[in-house]
Amino acid sequence: MTNALIEDLTWRGLLYQQTDEEGMAKLLDEEKVSLYVGVDPTADSMHIGHIVPMLTLRRFQQAGHQPVLLVGGATGMIGDPSGRSSERNLLTEEQIQHNVDCIKGQLGRIFDFKDEANGAKLVNNYDWFGNMTTIEFLRDYGKLININYMLGKDTISSRLESGLSFTEFTYTLIQGMDFNHLYDHHNVRIQVGGSDQWGNITTGLEVIRKTHDEEAKAFGFTIPLVTKADGTKFGKTAGGAIWLDGEKTSPYEFYQFWLNTADADVVKYLKIFTFLTRAEIEALAEKVETEAHLREAQKTLAAEMTKMIHGEEGLEQALKITAALFSGDLKALSADEMKVAFSGVPSVEVTKADTNIVELLVEAKISPSKRQAREDVTNGAISVNGEKVQDLDYTVDAKDRLEDAFTIIRRGKKKYFMVKFS
Numbered sequence: 419m420t421n422a423l424i425e426d427l428t429w430r431g432l433l434y435q436q437t438d439e440e441g442m443a444k445l446l447d448e449e450k451v452s453l454y455v456g457v458d459p460t461a462d463s464m465h466i467g468h469i470v471p472m473l474t475l476r477r478f479q480q481a482g483h484q485p486v487l488l489v490g491g492a493t494g495m496i497g498d499p500s501g502r503s504s505e506r507n508l509l510t511e512e513q514i515q516h517n518v519d520c521i522k523g524q525l526g527r528i529f530d531f532k533d534e535a536n537g538a539k540l541v542n543n544y545d546w547f548g549n550m551t552t553i554e555f556l557r558d559y560g561k562l563i564n565i566n567y568m569l570g571k572d573t574i575s576s577r578l579e580s581g582l583s584f585t586e587f588t589y590t591l592i593q594g595m596d597f598n599h600l601y602d603h604h605n606v607r608i609q610v611g612g613s614d615q616w617g618n619i620t621t622g623l624e625v626i627r628k629t630h631d632e633e634a635k636a637f638g639f640t641i642p643l644v645t646k647a648d649g650t651k652f653g654k655t656a657g658g659a660i661w662l663d664g665e666k667t668s669p670y671e672f673y674q675f676w677l678n679t680a681d682a683d684v685v686k687y688l689k690i691f692t693f694l695t696r697a698e699i700e701a702l703a704e705k706v707e708t709e710a711h712l713r714e715a716q717k718t719l720a721a722e723m724t725k726m727i728h729g730e731e732g733l734e735q736a737l738k739i740t741a742a743l744f745s746g747d748l749k750a751l752s753a754d755e756m757k758v759a760f761s762g763v764p765s766v767e768v769t770k771a772d773t774n775i776v777e778l779l780v781e782a783k784i785s786p787s788k789r790q791a792r793e794d795v796t797n798g799a800i801s802v803n804g805e806k807v808q809d810l811d812y813t814v815d816a817k818d819r820l821e822d823a824f825t826i827i828r829r830g831k832k833k834y835f836m837v838k839f840s
C-alpha cells in the first residue's frame with residue numbers, strides 16, 4: 419500500500435534526500451508520529467524560504483501527525499555554517515530573545531496549535547542547552563561523534579579552507595543532540611529540513627543510534643531548494659528578501675511578489691506553497707497552457723499566500739492597492755495605503771517646498787528635459803496623487819502633500835515616483 423501523504427508530497431516535489439525511504443513510508447502507514455523542523459532566530463522575522471519545511475509539516479499535521487516546531491534559542495547563539503561561505507556574526511542574548519518571540523507569533527499563522535489530538539507543539543532548545551555544562555557536553559555527547567565523521571560533511575569540509583571556528587564546527591552536533599532530545603522527550607521520529615540541513619539531520623540520527631539500542635528508529639528527509647526557471651534566486655527581489663512580517667514586506671508587496679511569478683514556475687509554487695488540492699492545481703495548470711494571459715494561476719497563488727500569512731484583511735488591502743495602481747485611480751486609497759503602495763517606487767527628494775510642476779518634473783528627473791516635461795503635462799501624461807494635471811502653471815505645494823510628507827507623481831501609464839520635500 420502506498421501512503422497517500424507520501425504520494426502527495428512526491429507529487430508536490432517536496433521530497434529530496436531521504437535517509438530510509440521505505441522505512442519512513444512504513445512508519446507513516448503504521449502510526450501517527452511526531453516530527454520536527456527547526457528554525458534559528460537569526461532575524462526577527464521568517465522569510466518565505468523558511469516556510470517551505472513548515473508548510474510541509476503542516477501537510478503532515480493535516481494527515482493526522484503531530485508537528486513539533488523548534489525555535490533555536492541555543493543554536494541561534496552558535497550559528498549554523500550549513501550553506502554559508504563565511505562565519506556568522508554573533509547576536510546578543512536580547513536580540514535572540516526578541517527574535518524568538520517574533521518567530522513564535524508567525525508560526526501561529528501556519529499551524530493549528532489547538533487540536534487536542536495533534537496540535538502543534540513549540541519547543542526552544544535553550545531549555546535543554548541553557549544549563550548544560552561543558553563537561554557534560556564533552557563527556558556525554560562529544561564522545562559519540564568522531565572528528566573524521568564530521569569532516570566528511572559537506573558543510574564542514576567546504577569551509578576548512580576559508581575558515582570555520584570551533585564554535586560553528588560543533589553546530590552539527592548540537593542540532594544532532596536536539597533530534598536525540600526530541601526523540602526521547604517528545605517521541606519525535608522524523609526531522610525535516612531544507613536541502614542544506616542534510617548533514618545536521620544525519621548527525622542527529624547518528625547520535626540517536628549511538629545512545630539507543632538497535633530498536634531505535636528515526637528518519638530524516640530534506641526538501642529541495644525552490645528554484646526559478648530563469649536561474650535567478652527564488653525569494654529575493656531588488657528590495658531584498660520577502661519577509662512574513664508585514665512591516666518589512668507589506669501585504670501588498672507580498673501579494674505582488676507571488677503575482678509576478680513566471681508561467682514556467684507558477685504550477686510548481688502552487689504545489690509547494692498552497693494547500694489547494696491536486697485537482698485544483700491541475701485545473702490551474704491547464705489554464706496556464708490555454709489562457710496564460712489571464713494569469714489565473716498567479717492570482718490564485720498570490721491570494722492563497724497573502725491570505726495565509728496576512729489574513730483576509732491583508733489580502734483585501736493588497737487587492738485594493740493593486741486595483742488602484744492598475745487603473746491609476748488613487749482616490750480610493752487612504753494616505754496610509756498610498757504609503758504602502760509606493761514604498762517600492764523610486765523616491766526623489768526635492769528642495770523647494772512650492773514648485774511649479776514643470777520645474778518639479780525636471781528637478782526630480784521624472785521627465786528628461788524641460789521641453790519633455792512641458793509636453794508631458796500638456797499631453798495629459800502627468801498626474802499628481804492620482805489627479806491629472808495639464809496646467810503648465812500648476813504649483814505643487816502643501817495641499818498635495820500626503821501625510822505632510824510626500825507626493826505621488828505618475829508619468830505615463832505605469833511609472834510612479836514618490837517625491838519628498840526636504
Ligand SMILES: N[C@@H](Cc1ccc(O)cc1)C(=O)O
Pocket residue numbers: 455456457458488490493498543592593594596597615618
Ligand atoms: N540549523 C537549522 C535550524 C535548526 C536548529 C536546531 C535544530 O534542532 C534543527 C534545525 C537552520 O539553520 O535552518
